[in-house]
Amino acid sequence: MQHAILCALIAILCTACANGQQYGPAVAFPALTFQNPVEMLNAGDGSNRLFVIEKSGIVRVFPNDNEVAKADTFLNIKSRVNSSKSELGLLGIAFHPNYKDNGYFYVNYTTGTVNSDLRTVIARYTANPANPNRSDAATEQILLQVYQPYENHNAGKLAFGPDGYLYISLGDGGSGGDPRNRAQNLDSLLGKMLRIDVNNTANGKNYAIPSDNPLVGNQNGNPEEIWAWGLRNVWKFCFDPETGWLWAADVGQNQYEEIDILEKGRNYGWKIMEAKHCFSSANCDTTGLTQPIWEYPHSQGSSITGGYVYRGTESPALVGKYLYGDYVTGRIWALEYDGESAPINSLLFQTKQYTLSSFGIDENNELYFLTYNEGKIYRIRQLPSDAPDNSTDQGNFLLHSPKPNPATGRVIIPFLLGHDASVTISLFDPIGREVLQLFSGARSAGYHEIAFDASTIPPGTYFCRLSDGTRIETENLLLLPQ
Incomplete structure (x- = not known):
C-alpha cells in the first residue's frame, strides 16, 4: 500500500516564454x-x-x-x-x-x-x-x-x-x-x-x-x-x-x-x-x-x-x-x-x-x-536568452516528471543528483500535507529511478517532493481511475 501511493499529477513547465523572454524563480534570501x-x-x-x-x-x-x-x-x-x-x-x-x-x-x-x-x-x-x-x-x-x-x-x-x-x-x-x-x-x-x-x-x-x-x-x-x-x-x-x-x-x-x-x-x-x-x-x-x-x-x-x-x-x-x-x-x-x-x-x-x-x-x-x-521567498527573474527550458536554478539536483503521467499502475520517479547525498522523497496532498514518505536514504551522484505500484491508490492529484535537507524539488502526478 505504501509503495502504491507514489507521486502523481500533471507534469508542468518550469519556465515559459512571454514576449520572447523566459522567466523563472530564484531564491531571494537563501539564509531565511x-x-x-x-x-x-x-x-x-x-x-x-x-x-x-x-x-x-x-x-x-x-x-x-x-x-x-x-x-x-x-x-x-x-x-x-x-x-x-x-x-x-x-x-x-x-x-x-x-x-x-x-x-x-x-x-x-x-x-x-x-x-x-x-x-x-x-x-x-x-x-x-x-x-x-x-x-x-x-x-x-x-x-x-x-x-x-x-x-x-x-x-x-x-x-x-x-x-x-x-x-x-x-x-x-x-x-x-x-x-x-x-x-x-x-x-x-x-x-x-x-x-x-x-x-x-x-x-x-x-x-x-x-x-x-x-x-x-x-x-x-x-x-x-x-x-x-x-x-x-x-x-x-x-x-x-x-x-x-x-x-x-x-x-x-x-x-x-x-x-x-x-x-x-x-x-x-x-x-x-x-x-x-x-x-x-x-x-x-x-x-x-x-x-x-x-x-x-x-x-x-x-x-x-x-x-x-x-x-x-x-x-x-x-x-x-x-x-x-x-x-x-x-x-x-x-x-x-x-x-x-x-x-x-x-x-x-x-x-x-x-x-x-x-x-x-x-x-x-x-x-x-x-x-x-x-x-522561502523567491525572486521572479528574467532568464538569459540562452537558458535551457526547465531551468530551476537548482544545478544538478532535479526531480523529473513521473513516468507515465497521468498514470494508472506502475510509476517511475526519475531524479538526478550532482553529488552524493542523503535524500528523501515524500508524497503530499494538494494542500501540502505529507501523506507518505516514499524513500529516505543515501544515493550517489548521477541519475536514479524509483518505481512504485499506484494501481490501488484512489485517483486524484498528488505532489512528490525530493529533498536533500537544503534544496527541494517537486513534481506533480495525476492518478487516473482504473
Missing part, C-alpha cells in the same frame, strides 16, 4: 526560512526593508539584501491570534502612507473561538521610534471587528489606495456556497471590499467613513464601510500605482478562479455567478452584475493567489502586466489588460515549490513570491 508566510511588503519609508507575515501571528523584518543572515521580530501577537485552522491567522499588513513619520501600520487577523466568538480584527499598531525594527503589541488600537460564522473564507488583505483610504477584503464567511448569501446581503460586511478613513474618527469609531462611499446616507441601515460586494474570498488585491486600478483575485468554488478590477458600488456576482458562469441554474439573474476581466478553470489551478502589476525595471517585457499565481499548482501568469482590448494571458513558469501563498514587492517595485509550506 519562514513559518507559513502569507504576505511580504515594504514600508515605503526609504529604508529598503522587507516585512514578512507568519500566519501564527508574527511579523518579521530584514534588509533587502540577498546575503541577509536573519530576520528580526517586528511584531509578535501570537497570543491574540487564532491560527488553528488553515485560513485563520494573521493574514495581512498595510503601512500608513505617512509611516515614515507616524510609525502606524495596520493588520488583519482572526481571534476568538470557532463556532463561538470567532472574528476578524482590523487593528493599528505603532513602530518603536527608538528602534524601527520593533513594535509593541501594547500599542494596539482596534478599528473594526467582524464576526466570522465559519473558519474559512476570511480573505485578509488590506492596503491603502491612492486616495489615502484603507481598503479591506472580507470573504463571504465560509462554509461552502455562501449558505446565508452574505456576499449579496448589504446588511453584512462579509463578501465585501471595505473602504475606511483611518485619519479621522466619527460616531464613536476609531475611523471615519469616506463621504463618497457608495452606501453613505442609505435609508436601509446598510454598513457604509462597504465599497464593493458580491465577492467570495479575495485572496490578495493591489493598486496599480500608474493607473490606480484595484486588481483583485477572487478564489472560486467548484469550477473557476477569477480576476476583477474593482470599482465603487459594483456587484461582482457571487453567489449568483462563479466567475462568468451561473453558480446555480436556479435564480441566475445577472442584471446589474459586473463580470471578471479574466477567469481560468480548475484544470489549470484551483486557488488563485493575487499578485501585483509589475512596475519594476529588471524585466521590461513585464511592465504593466498583472502577475498572479495558483496556490495549488504553483503556476505563475502575466495578464495584460488595457481596459479596452481583450486580455492576453501568458504562463511565465510553474514553480516547483507548491503552495504559492502570496506575492511580495520591494521598494524598487520588483516582485517576489512566497511558498507556504517551504517558507
Whole structure:
C-alpha cells in the first residue's frame, strides 16, 4: 500500500516564454526560512526593508539584501491570534502612507473561538521610534471587528489606495456556497471590499467613513464601510500605482478562479455567478452584475493567489502586466489588460515549490513570491536568452516528471543528483500535507529511478517532493481511475 501511493499529477513547465523572454524563480534570501508566510511588503519609508507575515501571528523584518543572515521580530501577537485552522491567522499588513513619520501600520487577523466568538480584527499598531525594527503589541488600537460564522473564507488583505483610504477584503464567511448569501446581503460586511478613513474618527469609531462611499446616507441601515460586494474570498488585491486600478483575485468554488478590477458600488456576482458562469441554474439573474476581466478553470489551478502589476525595471517585457499565481499548482501568469482590448494571458513558469501563498514587492517595485509550506521567498527573474527550458536554478539536483503521467499502475520517479547525498522523497496532498514518505536514504551522484505500484491508490492529484535537507524539488502526478 505504501509503495502504491507514489507521486502523481500533471507534469508542468518550469519556465515559459512571454514576449520572447523566459522567466523563472530564484531564491531571494537563501539564509531565511519562514513559518507559513502569507504576505511580504515594504514600508515605503526609504529604508529598503522587507516585512514578512507568519500566519501564527508574527511579523518579521530584514534588509533587502540577498546575503541577509536573519530576520528580526517586528511584531509578535501570537497570543491574540487564532491560527488553528488553515485560513485563520494573521493574514495581512498595510503601512500608513505617512509611516515614515507616524510609525502606524495596520493588520488583519482572526481571534476568538470557532463556532463561538470567532472574528476578524482590523487593528493599528505603532513602530518603536527608538528602534524601527520593533513594535509593541501594547500599542494596539482596534478599528473594526467582524464576526466570522465559519473558519474559512476570511480573505485578509488590506492596503491603502491612492486616495489615502484603507481598503479591506472580507470573504463571504465560509462554509461552502455562501449558505446565508452574505456576499449579496448589504446588511453584512462579509463578501465585501471595505473602504475606511483611518485619519479621522466619527460616531464613536476609531475611523471615519469616506463621504463618497457608495452606501453613505442609505435609508436601509446598510454598513457604509462597504465599497464593493458580491465577492467570495479575495485572496490578495493591489493598486496599480500608474493607473490606480484595484486588481483583485477572487478564489472560486467548484469550477473557476477569477480576476476583477474593482470599482465603487459594483456587484461582482457571487453567489449568483462563479466567475462568468451561473453558480446555480436556479435564480441566475445577472442584471446589474459586473463580470471578471479574466477567469481560468480548475484544470489549470484551483486557488488563485493575487499578485501585483509589475512596475519594476529588471524585466521590461513585464511592465504593466498583472502577475498572479495558483496556490495549488504553483503556476505563475502575466495578464495584460488595457481596459479596452481583450486580455492576453501568458504562463511565465510553474514553480516547483507548491503552495504559492502570496506575492511580495520591494521598494524598487520588483516582485517576489512566497511558498507556504517551504517558507522561502523567491525572486521572479528574467532568464538569459540562452537558458535551457526547465531551468530551476537548482544545478544538478532535479526531480523529473513521473513516468507515465497521468498514470494508472506502475510509476517511475526519475531524479538526478550532482553529488552524493542523503535524500528523501515524500508524497503530499494538494494542500501540502505529507501523506507518505516514499524513500529516505543515501544515493550517489548521477541519475536514479524509483518505481512504485499506484494501481490501488484512489485517483486524484498528488505532489512528490525530493529533498536533500537544503534544496527541494517537486513534481506533480495525476492518478487516473482504473
